[in-house]
Amino acid sequence: MPVCRRKVTVIGAGNVGSTAAQRIAEAGVADVYLIDVVEGLPQGKALDLAEAAPLQHHDQYIIGTNDYADTTESDIIVVTAGLARQPGMSRDDLLLKNAGIVRSVVQQAVHYSPGAILIVVTNPLDAMVHAALEASGFPRERVIGMAGVLDGARFRTFIAQDLGVSASDVSAFVLGGHGDTMVPVPRYSTVAGIPLPELMKPERIEELVQRTRVGGAEIVSMLQTGSAFYAPASSVFHMVDSILNDRKRVLACAVLLRGEYGIDGLVVGVPLVLGASGVERIIEVALTEEEKTALMTSAGSVRGLIETMHVASA
Numbered sequence: 001m002p003v004c005r006r007k008v009t010v011i012g013a014g015n016v017g018s019t020a021a022q023r024i025a026e027a028g029v030a031d032v033y034l035i036d037v038v039e040g041l042p043q044g045k046a047l048d049l050a051e052a053a054p055l056q057h058h059d060q061y062i063i064g065t066n067d068y069a070d071t072t073e074s075d076i077i078v079v080t081a082g083l084a085r086q087p088g089m090s091r092d093d094l095l096l097k098n099a100g101i102v103r104s105v106v107q108q109a110v111h112y113s114p115g116a117i118l119i120v121v122t123n124p125l126d127a128m129v130h131a132a133l134e135a136s137g138f139p140r141e142r143v144i145g146m147a148g149v150l151d152g153a154r155f156r157t158f159i160a161q162d163l164g165v166s167a168s169d170v171s172a173f174v175l176g177g178h179g180d181t182m183v184p185v186p187r188y189s190t191v192a193g194i195p196l197p198e199l200m201k202p203e204r205i206e207e208l209v210q211r212t213r214v215g216g217a218e219i220v221s222m223l224q225t226g227s228a229f230y231a232p233a234s235s236v237f238h239m240v241d242s243i244l245n246d247r248k249r250v251l252a253c254a255v256l257l258r259g260e261y262g263i264d265g266l267v268v269g270v271p272l273v274l275g276a277s278g279v280e281r282i283i284e285v286a287l288t289e290e291e292k293t294a295l296m297t298s299a300g301s302v303r304g305l306i307e308t309m310h311v312a313s314a
Helices: 015-026 041-056 091-112 125-136 148-163 202-213 215-223 230-244 289-313
Strands: 007-011 031-035 062-065 076-079 117-120 143-145 249-258 264-275 278-282
Touching: 007 015, 007 091, 015 031, 015 041, 015 230, 031 041, 041 062, 076 091, 076 230, 091 117, 091 125, 091 289, 117 125, 117 230, 125 143, 125 249, 125 264, 125 289, 143 264, 148 202, 148 230, 148 249, 148 264, 202 215, 230 249, 230 264, 249 278, 264 289
Parallel strands: 007 031, 007 076, 031 062, 076 117, 117 143
Antiparallel strands: 143 249, 249 264, 264 278
C-alpha cells in the first residue's frame, strides 16, 4: 500500500459519498478512502474513480474498503451513511435509525483516527451532529455539520437566476437548522456587495426564501426515486478544502453553540471560520427581533429532535 499524503475517509458509498470522493480526489486535495457496509460497493466505485484519474490529471489514491482499519489516521472523516426516508416511515423512525447508524460508524472511525475532524452530512442533520458529538467524544470544534453551505448555495442559485447575474457574484446568508425552519437572511445577502433588498422586491425575496427552505424536497419530488447529491457533495468539498488547506473561509455550518446567538447546548447553523483546526471561531452578527424569533423557532425544532433521540435511547 502506498504511503498516503492527506487522507479523507468518506463513510457511505452512495451518491453523496461517492460524488464527494470524486470532487476531493479530482481537485488534488487528498487521498480518499471510501467505506461502506456493502461488500464490493465502495471497491467498485473507488476503482471506477481511480480509472478516471489519468483522464482528470490527478494522482490521488482512491481506495474502497469495508474495513475501518484501512481508514487509520484520517485527517477528515465525512459521514454520509444513513437511510433515506421510505414510504410508511415516520420522521421519528428515520431519526432513530440514522442516529444508530451515525453513532456506530463514528465510534468505529474515530477509534482509528482519534485526531480527525468530523463532517456530518446524514439527515436529519442537526440531530446527527449531536449523535456524532456524543459518539466521538470530540470537542465541538472538530464535529461540524454540512448544511448552511448547501442551503446558501441554493439561495445563491435562485437569486442569480432571478436577477440574471453570475451566481459567483452572489453571497447568501443562512442560519438555523437544516430544514423547513432554516433562516435565510436577505439583509446579509448580497450581489457584488449590493444588499439583496436593494435589488429585489420584498415579496419576491420571500418567495425565494421559501423555495430555499424546501430546496431538497423540490429535487426529491422531481427525481421521485432519489435526492440531491451533486450540490451536497460540492458543499462537502468546500468544507474539506477549507480545512485541509487552512483557507479560513467563512462558511455557514452546523456546530454546537454555547451561548452564541443566545442558544446553549444545541447544534445550529451559523457562520464560522473553518480552518486547519476545524471551527476556529463563530461569527455573531446583529439580528432583528424578527430574525431572532425565527432563529429561536429553528433551534426549538432541533431541540425536539434531540429530545426524541435521547428518550428513545434511554
